[in-house]
Structure formats: C-alpha cells, structure tokens
Amino acid sequence: MGETTVKPGAGRWGPVARRPHDGSMRQRVARVAVAAVLLALVLLALPLAVVIRSAAFDDERGRLERDALAAAVRVGPEFSAGDPVELPAPPGGTQVGVYDAGLRLQAGAGPRTGDAATRRAASRAAVSEHTGGHIVVAVPVSSNEQVIGVVRAADDAGNVWSRVLAAWALLSGVSAFALAVAILVARRQARALSAPLENLASVCQDIADGDLTARAASSHIAEIDQVARTQNAMVAELARLLRHERHFTANASHQLRTPLAGLQLGLETALTTPDVDLRAAVEEALARSGHLHHTIDEVLRLAKAENDAGKGAGATRPAAVLLDRVETRWHGVFAQEQRRLAIRLVPGVEDLPLPDRAVGQVLDVLLDNARVHGSGRVDVTVREASGALAFDVADEGRMTFPPAGLFDRGATTGEGAGIGLSLARDLAEASGGRLSLASSSPTVFTLLLPCDG
Template structure:
C-alpha cells in the first residue's frame, strides 16, 4: 500500500509540475525574446532620433553609443550603409522598413529591428539593429534549467511528503491487519487501537465490536458446555449408582429401583431445561417459568442430600419460617441453586449444614450455612475457575448466573461461618 500511495502522490505531483512548468517555460521564452526585441527597438529609435537631423542636413552621420550588443547601422534610401555595421547593401528587411515602416523580425538566427528615417513625408534612410538570437537562447536555456531544478526540488519534496503520508496511512492499516491475524490465530483479546484517522478508526471500532461479540458468543457457548457437564455429572452418577446397586442385589425390589431411576431422570430433565433456559436468557426469549412454594423446594433438597451428608457423619438441618414456606419461587432455578450450594457445603465446608428459609421484605430468602470458613478470596469466590478443592470452580459461578437469570441475587453474606444467601423474587401473576 505504501508504494501505491507514493506512486499516486508522485504522479499527481508530476502532472501538476508539467501543467505548471510547460506554460511557464513558454512564457519565459516569449518574454526573453520580447525583451530583446524591445531593447533593439529602443536602440534603433535612439539612433534614429540622433541621425535623422544629420541626414536631413546632409551632414556626416555620427551614431550614438549602442546600449545593446549587436549590429547598428544607418542606410540611405538606396540601402547603402552610411555608418555602423550591417549588411551592405541593406537586406530585404531594410528595404521593407524603408517601404512600409518599422520591421521586427526573427530570421536567419538573428533578431532584427529596422526603423525608417523620414522628413517631410519622405524617407531619407533606415536604422537597422540586429542581435544574435543565440545569446537570447542561452538565457532562455539557463532559465529553463533553473525551472527544471526547481521542479526537481518540488518533486523531491513531494516524494518525501508522500512517503511520510504513506507511512502515516499504512501503519494503522498494517496494525489493523496484525490485530485481525491475531484474532484469526485465536487471540480474542486482541483489539485494534485508534490512530486519529476517522475512516480507519471507524473500521477499527467495527472490528473491535465484532471481536467482542464473537468473544461473548464463544464464551457463552463454552459456559453452556461447562454448565451442562457440571450439573449433569452428579445426577448421572446417582442414577448410575442406583441402577448398579439394584443389579448387584439379587433380592432388591426392581420397582423401587425403577421409581428412583425415574425420579433421577426427571431431575436430569429439569436440569437440562434450566441450563438451556440460562443459555437462552441473553437472547431475549421469554419462556414461562414454572413456580413452586419455596418450602417444598427446601424440603425436597433436604430429602435428596440428607443421606449423602449422613454417610460422611454430617448433619443437615432445615429451618422454614411459617410466612416464607408458601411463597412461590422459580422452581427449576431454585432447585439447581440449592443443589450447587449444598454440593459446595459438602465439598468445601465442614460440620453441620443448615438451610434457613425466611421472608425478607415480602420475598423469600434462603441461607445455606456450614461450620467452615472459605479458603478462597471472598471477593472472588463467584469467579469462574476459582476453587480450593478438586472441582473446576464452576458451581458457584453457575449458581450466581442462575439466580440473576431468574431475577434474584446470590451473595456470600458471612465468612464465619460460611453462609450464602439466595434472594429470590416473587414471580408476577
């Protein structure tokens, strides 16, 4: 691109110089020859004024000193040279001047001016002045050489300016190209910077917006994959263990095993639906959200997780305030958030786990607490990938996203002991 910009600028400068220099060269030539003819004519008129009276009186002719280098001669009516220098007898131009008047000609490599001398309406002689045109051409050529030098200097300056402007124009585009290549190579953090050129800055801003949206889309898809795998792993493991246990026990009741497997599969279906709803939450789709009383969901979570904690020698306590139990809440989101909080308490907490459902300003609030203390930075406990155990640091981040998608809020409200509080809105009728 730099070479193209330089070429365009140089061609434009050349065209401008030619359009300017060609007429100027013609004007220089015309002007120099016109000045030379003017000087010759002044010499001729000065000589005519001096010798006219001499010729009329029949006196010897004495020419004044010439102001110009050239041939100055005085001729009688018969074209004989009386004084000075010049062709003898007079040439055709001298004869024409005697017959018609002042003659100004450029012929035979000379500039000639012939002025007739007259008295009482009678021609008594001719003054002829001539100069070699090569002297004028020398001056013209030197002037043209100076003009050509000035044109070369102007062209050189134009090339320097063009190269500088080419760098100024191409550098932002090259930077934009490198940023695009970095994005193509997988670096989605690469962003184009501004350069002060409005058009290029507009392209850079458009590219940054495109990369930002692409990054958000890829991040959304990646989060969906990790959320789905995280939420499906535990119920799938429970379903697999239940079926394997039923097969391993010959006297096991298959109907009970099937009923438990059916319940686990329904839980899987609800999990999938909630993860999909979370993935669609940023697209503006307004799916209807089923609701259930908050107390039922807390009791359901207690039934599912009581055995797991009991096998580890830990207790699970549930406290439901009378005014909070009947309050309706988003069923699937609340179920998934409680599952994540109880998993987090089992994996990273210790001692008794307590679930408290209470009413706060007409809306339900759920506290999940254990007797441990968080080992991660409380300010980053909800950041994706932050974990102090064998997990991947997805659960709490997912729970917060589920709460926000449902119009609620999840926060770490205490560190001694560890307490997470879920605030849920009451769905509108």
C-alpha cells in the same frame, strides 16, 4: 481452574502462515501521488517554458527597437545632404547602422547594403524580424514626410537563446526540487495511510492465530477507524459467544455430574441388593432422571437468558414442595458421609410460589459446596426478609477464601473447577435474585428472591 485461553498459533481455526509485507500498497499510493505531481509539473512547466521563450525574444526586439529609435533621433534633416551622424555606443554585440535613401550604410555597423528588413522599413513601416540567426529591427527616418534614411539595429539570436536556456535550466531545477519534495511528501503520506491498514492486518493475523483479545487501535482516519470499530465489535461478539460456549459446557458438566452419579449409584445398589423392591428402584431412577432433565433445561435457559435476565424463569412450585424434593435428593448423600441435613421453613412461607428449576439448582450447588468444602451439620432455613424470601445454607465449617473473589469463575479452595458458586450466582441473578456470603465462620450462604406472595 479459570477460563481456557486460545494460544497464538494454535487457535481453533488452525495455524495461519504470516505473509511477509511487500509494501505494495504503500508503493502504489506513493506512485499515484508522484504521478499526479509530475503531470501537474509538466502541464505547468511546458506552457511556462513557451512563455519564457516568447518573452525573451519580445524583450530583445523591444530593446533593439529602443536602440534604433535612439539612433534615429540623431539623424537630422541635413542627413540627406550628406551631414554625418554620430550614433550612441550600442550594448555589446548589438549592431546599429544608419542607411540613406539608397540603402547604403552611412554610419554605425551592419551590412554595407540594406537587407530585406531595411528595404521594407524604407516604405515607411517599422520592421522586426528574426532571420539569418539574427534579430533585426529597422525604423524609417522621415523629414518633411519623406523617408531620408533607415536605422537598423540587430543582435545575434544566440545571445537570446542563452538567456532562454538559462531560464529553462532554472525552471527545470525548480521543477526537480518540487518533484523531490513531492516524492518525500508522497512517501510520508503513503506511510501514514498504509500504517493503520498494516496494523489492522497484523491484528487480523493475531485474531486468526487465536488471540481474541487483540484489538485494532484508532488511526484518526475516519474510514479506517470505521473498519477497525466494526472488526473490534465482531471479535468482541465472537469472544463472547466462545466464552458462553465454554461456560455452557462447564456448567452442564458440573450440574450433571452429581445427579448422574446418584442415578448410577441407585441403579447399582438395586442391581446388587438381593430381594430389592425393583419397582421402588425404578421409581427412584425415574425421579432422578426427571431431575436430570430439569437440570439440562435450566442450564440451557441460563445460556439463552444472557440478554433477557429475569425472564422465563420456568414453572413455580410451593416452597414446601420444592424443599421436600431437595431434601429427598440430598438426605442420602449426607447420610452416607455420616452428616446431618436439616431443612426448616419458617411458618407462613410454605405455600409461597418459587421458580422451581432455578431455586433447586442453586440449592443443589450450595449443598454440594457444603458437602465438599464444609463440615459437620448442614442447615437450610427458608424465611421472609423485608419483602423477599431468604434461603440460608449453613454448615459448621469456616470460609478462608477472600469474599471479594469467591463468586468468580475459577475460584476454588480445593481441587474443584471453581464453577459451582459462579453458576449459582448467575442462576440467582437470571431469576431476579441475589446470592451472597452471609457469614465466613460458620459458613452461611444466603439466596434472596423477590417475594410476590
């Protein structure tokens, strides 16, 4: 029987309903990105549209001015005497006319009488204006420092507006394309940013459902990874605490079962046996209850010693005294099953101090294991071994379980819970020692402890 696992959906916190994902964060991120791009496009496109309009009209006025100057070159000094003027053919839609000093049209196209722009140009100043739906440029023609005529060039403003609108349409198309690309990029980035958080939320839900093995994966986003690492560390610590809680419960149950059974049996025997020495029965019950007290203390110490191994092993007793108590507890148990228990101390180790509670608990586990899974005579030998003290617990049985997993929690060859040997190993390591299987046939377990004596 191994460690219990918490099934999803039935965890110790109870079932938690899953909420359907509505994608709100993803939508918000996309909306913010699109709004930022849209604002940037508006701030860029509006001034650019104004610049396009101004540039178009400036270009048109410059072209008309060039046409007017080209025509003015054709007007000679004899123009004031009535000499005719031959004007170059203007571009389509453009009117170019030459006016005399009386502002009458003499050549080209235009109003028969000069307009306001023509009159102002006759005052020796070039004129450019937008009036009456036309763009008009008027250039004075001088001879001997006298204005002898005016050249007027004009074009329909609608032609310029057509070019402006075409440019604006192109600008709008480019802006729309940029906005579409921005929307695609924003949705992709929103998905990239929200996916790790959605995964983190899913892992949190799995943990809430009781799966303490769920871990958040890396997203390569520093801030989200920091949250994931913190959560993983928290879950690992929570799992460790729950595992220790289960181990403590199992250890306490395993170690208290045999002493309680012995105490109960002794009291029942005293109650049912006529002429029993009640004082001796009470003394035996007190001794067994004291052992129960020590057992509880040792299990608690083991639970607290996870991060402080080898420290706080408790009081020490001479090896002879400790083994004598072990023999007292187990001699009757084996005798009832018609089996023999023999304990032998090699000369010279009787007075060596040993951690009373830890060694006693380990020997209790090994002897109980020999009683349940072994056979025949059980021998406990205490000897020195290269600066350490060795406890050999042997019986006449044969170990068939693979040695590699023998001390794993849950490993058992019978109906037991598979806790005893794992607990004995933990107790030995908490006292700075080591427990191992020395022989499979016959079965021999060896506990090695540092020897300071």
